[in-house]
Amino acid sequence: xxxxxxxxxxxxxxxxxxxxxxxxxxxxxxxxxxxxxxxxxxxxxxxxxxxxxxxxxxxxxxxxxxxxxxxxxxxxxxxxxxxxxxxxxxxxxxxxxxxxxxxxxxxxxxx
Amino acid sequence: xxxxxxxxxxxxxxxxxxxxxxxxxxxxxxxxxxxxxxxxxxxxxxxxxxxxxxxxxxxxxxxxxxxxxxxxxxxxxxxxxxxxxxxxxxxxxxxxxxxxxxxxxxx
Numbered sequence: 001x002x003x004x005x006x007x008x009x010x011x012x013x014x015x016x017x018x019x020x021x022x023x024x025x026x027x028x029x030x031x032x033x034x035x036x037x038x039x040x041x042x043x044x045x046x047x048x049x050x051x052x053x054x055x056x057x058x059x060x061x062x063x064x065x066x067x068x069x070x071x072x073x074x075x076x077x078x079x080x081x082x083x084x085x086x087x088x089x090x091x092x093x094x095x096x097x098x099x100x101x102x103x104x105x106x107x108x109x110x111x
Numbered sequence: 112x113x114x115x116x117x118x119x120x121x122x123x124x125x126x127x128x129x130x131x132x133x134x135x136x137x138x139x140x141x142x143x144x145x146x147x148x149x150x151x152x153x154x155x156x157x158x159x160x161x162x163x164x165x166x167x168x169x170x171x172x173x174x175x176x177x178x179x180x181x182x183x184x185x186x187x188x189x190x191x192x193x194x195x196x197x198x199x200x201x202x203x204x205x206x207x208x209x210x211x212x213x214x215x216x217x218x
Contacts, residue, residue: 045198047207058205061112101154
């Protein structure tokens with residue numbers, strides 16, 4: 001059974017770095033890509049970036065300078081790091097294989 | 112980057128109605144187009160992939176089609192459980208893009 005689960009801090013201070021973890025089960029990261037998607041409160045979905053089965057990454061052009069996605073295949077985990085956080089980064093962050101989604105984690109950027 | 116223009120942004124329809132939502136791609140995306148359904152407080156659910164393929168477990172009243180750069184999601188006979196926001200996603204480029212969403216409400 002394919003599962004993805006996000007974890008990380010619910011509150012981050014402005015200008016600080018966000019670190020999220022996506023722990024997957026039921027499939028291999030070396031055979032599947034994992035995406036990060038975010039959704040600000042009351043707004044639409046925004047594609048953040050992805051790590052592909054071969055380990056390469058791609059990022060939303062608007063976020064690329066602040067974003068890093070990596071993985072630990074031995075632990076079946078995918079990581080998102082985003083620096084210089086601003087209030088506009090407040091959102092639910094989902095990790096997804098596109099055919100399966102995590103429940104999402106709400107991240108609030110506030111002092 | 113490829114832009115996806117989704118329309119309408121919202122619509123209301125009656126039970127049993129035929130409903131169509133459209134996304135237009137700013138560049139050729141072939142059939143690399145998926146449709147997602149999102150209900151309040153829930154994670155999105157993929158309904159259609161490859162422009163026309165029904166995802167597992169999705170009712171047959173949902174269908175996807177393509178005409179040139181226009182991609183459509185059609186619900187043949189609207190049911191109450193279909194009230195949700197629908198998003199398209201292009202994935203031909205490594206830089207994926209979502210449409211802005213269509214909120215479907217009951218009339």
